Amino acid sequence: MSVNLQPELQRLVQLIDSEAVLLRGFLALLEREEALLLAGDADSLLVLTREKTERFHQLQRIHNDRALLLGRLRRPNTDAAIREVCEPLPDSLRRWDEIHALARDAQARNELNGKLISERLQHNQAAMSILLDAARQPQLYDSAGIARPGGGGRHLGSA
Template identity: 35%
Template sequence: MATATPPAAATPGEFAALLSQEESAIGQFVTLLQQEQAALTAGQVDSLDALVAAKNPLVQQLNRIADERRYLLQVAGFTNDRAGFHGYLEAHGTAEMRAAWERLQSLAHQAQELNGLNGQLISQRLQGASGALQVLLQRHQAGSGVYGPDGQKQAGTGSRLIDSV
């Protein structure tokens, strides 16, 4: 009966490569969030679909990388959280890995802030659209047409110019 061999502990080089992948992916994500914010600010809602379509694979990639990092930490005997990664860096990390981790943390913080601001911009846009829709619905309910579907004259439209004709 064969016994399962435990997975080999990850080398610092594997962790460095993983950090590099994560830093690249989150940098791309931040760029897309900045483009999203510019589109929202300028009212260019047509470009949002393409930005969302570009963000989704990056989110999946970031999740995959985070899962791999957690697995490598466990295999190396550390907890699979930030504290575990800090412990790994203290025990096996290089100056380059520590610098990459700091850059990664900064980018993650930037992404979190941008995402929150974009959420606020979207909320404001939705409130504005909802308010405009309410105004249109109220006008429609008050009798906004000169003639109804049956061809008969409707009650006043609220416009003196049209109602005086």
């Protein structure tokens, strides 16, 4: 990066660099989330969710800062405008391309994790249904552990 860059361009380069770093970290969180979902580690997922939310908010702030900066340069916050402004900066353009690739990877991994969450939820709901149905069945053993015959007995409130 040239030392002679105007302040707006320097700031844009910093934002692109920061976004790439944050997206790499976000992708790593999504990878951890997948591993925790597969392991069924709900407690760790709760902690990870907080980290993921904070990282998302950081990425959103970068996006907003970039939009404001491009607005001051009288440009829209689009891929084409960023490419035009960063044309003399090949390193920044490569990083911008990396951001696009990371964003695609993050979207795909997030969709996969959503499917894993859905599957886990369906499994848990099925297990709960089985447990609730079992709870409605008459007990086969009394409190002393002695087998009781099923059915044919008198129901409470009957004479």
